[in-house]
Amino acid sequence: MATLLTAERGLPAELGATVTEDGVHFAVYSENADEVQLCLFDEFGTRETERLRLPGRDGNVRFGFAPGMAAGARYGFRARGPFDPARGHRFDASKLLVDPYARRLDRAFVWRPELAAPPSRGLDSGPFVPRALALPPETGARPLPFAPPGFTYELLVRGFSQSRPDLPVRLRGTVAALCEAPLLDHLTRLGVETVELMPLAASLDERHLAALGLTNAWGYNPIALMAPDPRLAPGGFPEIRAAVEALHHRGIRVLLDVVLNHSGESDEFGPTIAFRGLDNALYYRHAREDAGRLVNDTGTGNTFAADRAPVVRLFRDTLRRWVEETGLDGFRYDLGTVLGREDTGFSRKAPFFAMVAEDAVLKDRIHVAEPWDIGPGGYQVGNFPPPFLEWQDRFRDDVRRFWRGDAGMVGALATRLAGSADLFATDGRRPSAGVNFLAAHDGFTLADLVAYAGKHNEANGENNRDGHNDNHSWNNGAEGETGDPAILEARARDVRALLATLFVARGNPMLTAGDELGRTQRGNNNAYAQDNEITWIDWPRADRELVAFVGRLAGLRRTHPALARDAFLTGEPVTAGAARDAVWRREDGEEMEVRDWQEDGRRVLALDLTAPDGDGRLARALVYLNAGREEVLARLPETKTGFVLELRSDRPDAEPVPLASDHPLVVPARAVLIVVET
Numbered sequence: 001m002a003t004l005l006t007a008e009r010g011l012p013a014e015l016g017a018t019v020t021e022d023g024v025h026f027a028v029y030s031e032n033a034d035e036v037q038l039c040l041f042d043e044f045g046t047r048e049t050e051r052l053r054l055p056g057r058d059g060n061v062r063f064g065f066a067p068g069m070a071a072g073a074r075y076g077f078r079a080r081g082p083f084d085p086a087r088g089h090r091f092d093a094s095k096l097l098v099d100p101y102a103r104r105l106d107r108a109f110v111w112r113p114e115l116a117a118p119p120s121r122g123l124d125s126g127p128f129v130p131r132a133l134a135l136p137p138e139t140g141a142r143p144l145p146f147a148p149p150g151f152t153y154e155l156l157v158r159g160f161s162q163s164r165p166d167l168p169v170r171l172r173g174t175v176a177a178l179c180e181a182p183l184l185d186h187l188t189r190l191g192v193e194t195v196e197l198m199p200l201a202a203s204l205d206e207r208h209l210a211a212l213g214l215t216n217a218w219g220y221n222p223i224a225l226m227a228p229d230p231r232l233a234p235g236g237f238p239e240i241r242a243a244v245e246a247l248h249h250r251g252i253r254v255l256l257d258v259v260l261n262h263s264g265e266s267d268e269f270g271p272t273i274a275f276r277g278l279d280n281a282l283y284y285r286h287a288r289e290d291a292g293r294l295v296n297d298t299g300t301g302n303t304f305a306a307d308r309a310p311v312v313r314l315f316r317d318t319l320r321r322w323v324e325e326t327g328l329d330g331f332r333y334d335l336g337t338v339l340g341r342e343d344t345g346f347s348r349k350a351p352f353f354a355m356v357a358e359d360a361v362l363k364d365r366i367h368v369a370e371p372w373d374i375g376p377g378g379y380q381v382g383n384f385p386p387p388f389l390e391w392q393d394r395f396r397d398d399v400r401r402f403w404r405g406d407a408g409m410v411g412a413l414a415t416r417l418a419g420s421a422d423l424f425a426t427d428g429r430r431p432s433a434g435v436n437f438l439a440a441h442d443g444f445t446l447a448d449l450v451a452y453a454g455k456h457n458e459a460n461g462e463n464n465r466d467g468h469n470d471n472h473s474w475n476n477g478a479e480g481e482t483g484d485p486a487i488l489e490a491r492a493r494d495v496r497a498l499l500a501t502l503f504v505a506r507g508n509p510m511l512t513a514g515d516e517l518g519r520t521q522r523g524n525n526n527a528y529a530q531d532n533e534i535t536w537i538d539w540p541r542a543d544r545e546l547v548a549f550v551g552r553l554a555g556l557r558r559t560h561p562a563l564a565r566d567a568f569l570t571g572e573p574v575t576a577g578a579a580r581d582a583v584w585r586r587e588d589g590e591e592m593e594v595r596d597w598q599e600d601g602r603r604v605l606a607l608d609l610t611a612p613d614g615d616g617r618l619a620r621a622l623v624y625l626n627a628g629r630e631e632v633l634a635r636l637p638e639t640k641t642g643f644v645l646e647l648r649s650d651r652p653d654a655e656p657v658p659l660a661s662d663h664p665l666v667v668p669a670r671a672v673l674i675v676v677e678t
Helices: 157-161 175-179 181-190 207-212 237-249 275-283 309-326 336-340 351-358 393-404 410-417 485-504 544-559
Strands: 016-020 023-029 035-041 048-053 056-058 061-067 074-080 152-155 194-197 201-203 222-228 253-258 290-294 330-333 366-369 388-392 434-437 508-512 582-585 604-612 618-626 632-634 643-648 657-659 665-667 671-677
Touching: 023 275, 035 061, 074 275, 157 175, 175 181, 175 237, 181 237, 181 544, 222 237, 222 309, 237 253, 237 309, 253 309, 253 366, 275 309, 309 351, 336 351, 336 366, 388 393, 393 410, 393 434, 393 485, 410 485, 410 604, 485 508, 485 544, 485 618, 485 671, 544 643, 604 632, 618 665, 665 671
Parallel strands: 152 194, 152 508, 194 253, 253 330, 330 366, 366 388, 388 434, 434 508
Antiparallel strands: 016 023, 023 061, 035 048, 035 074, 056 061, 201 222, 582 604, 604 618, 618 671, 632 665, 643 657, 643 671
């Protein structure tokens, strides 16, 4: 029986498919299409049964109502209009288009040449494009009350659980695995406060990967921003909501890495699957001198026009849907500088930022920007407006260089340990505006950082041309795998020293899943195309001692006031007449002077911290960092109560031990010691 599609009782204010008791409303936005058609499919999604013009128009919204249509109907769109690349138009009715507001897809995206075939070839892409399912919204999900993210754990869902032997096979590599006790116990044991999930939106492999026999493991190539990828969450939002609730039950917040800077439709030669087919001129930014050429500030072939009202609305609705249907606590924004780009460049007053700050659902969530892209003026660390927090690559690079042994790094290290006021001490921000990390998904793993002096990305099929070249890494005497016990011990020692540095610094520490287990990617610092053992955590070979060490670090940071305080270190008294919040000391216990900071060969730094403990008293902790190759003797400062050596990175299993203040403290080479006042 033919489907009736009418403009009467239409709902143009609600884009996408809106399921009601008496039918389904459809609405799609396009400024330049001549006509938009609704394509309906049979219950299996194998056969296109009808193609109906959306009869209503309200401004640039095309809409229609299908009375009697039930939830679960499979659908897509086709758009008719000019194919005029010189003017930015690429309409092609032979291409089936996914609804940008789709909430679930019936299958995953798979690259096919038909998706990118030009109109002149007349190749119908319909058989190869996922169908959207018209479903009602899920309700009842609630985020946790707002708080800074604290210890954040960046997690690739598939890589995290794919090789976990104590999980049911059907759950491995999926979001549902995060509901399982073994993984939840691991996160609890580490002391994780926030999990940051790498992208879950339905994405498409880059076209060059198919010829190489590779697939995109990371998911930073989205097509349907509001629909979970069926490979990661085949049950859609309910599965994600269950995982979020399981993490919330453990007191762990959940962020989602979202890609709002580009789509998987790539450059002018890429596929037509959604935005390009609905209105290429609207959704993407085009070169001023050539409307047929897409701006490539992202390095992926296209860049969303994030300052245009319809695009901002799409992004707002995307974020709100994820929060309202899964209970997410916030987001991390890939290449977030794009979201502040206007025709004149980056602006803190860009429409997207204003929307987030004002929206009733979003304004109280956690928002973390990756504050750079590859476009002009793309590096904006420290320049994002509240409420945005920012990834901190300056922390990463300065800490790496200090421990590598670069000259003259103690001043830069002190700035990072103190909370990076040079970047974040504006607009009333605190150190928690910065997310400190040593390694992230993009780059070396922590273990590889101290085992490879150079990248080894040959498995990516690009002759090792891809990935960063300046990694500030070192190999401790051998490149890559080795059986030399001395080299292995040196590497393990360096990893623990780096981790201790991360957890004693002001700001939110972030660790990438597996770095606490000794995970290696065999020197690959751009493993996006390795959906295999390179990115899957090898749980059976996990370094359990390192896991315990990270747990101790996280616990000490969380509970000791001098380490947990969210305030920049200034060297000023913490309260009137009290000790200063920070004193930087030499090995002899005296305060650092200008000439000490300027000493290129200095490899040792001591930090004397004081902070209120909440009960009217002061708490004190000392941190000693020795990046040199020889141990040093340090004189402890005066104390009325005594000191305890609480934790030492050279001996991670050592129990706390009291210290005699009249005896020098031995600070081993390549180590961090944390001393607390009793």
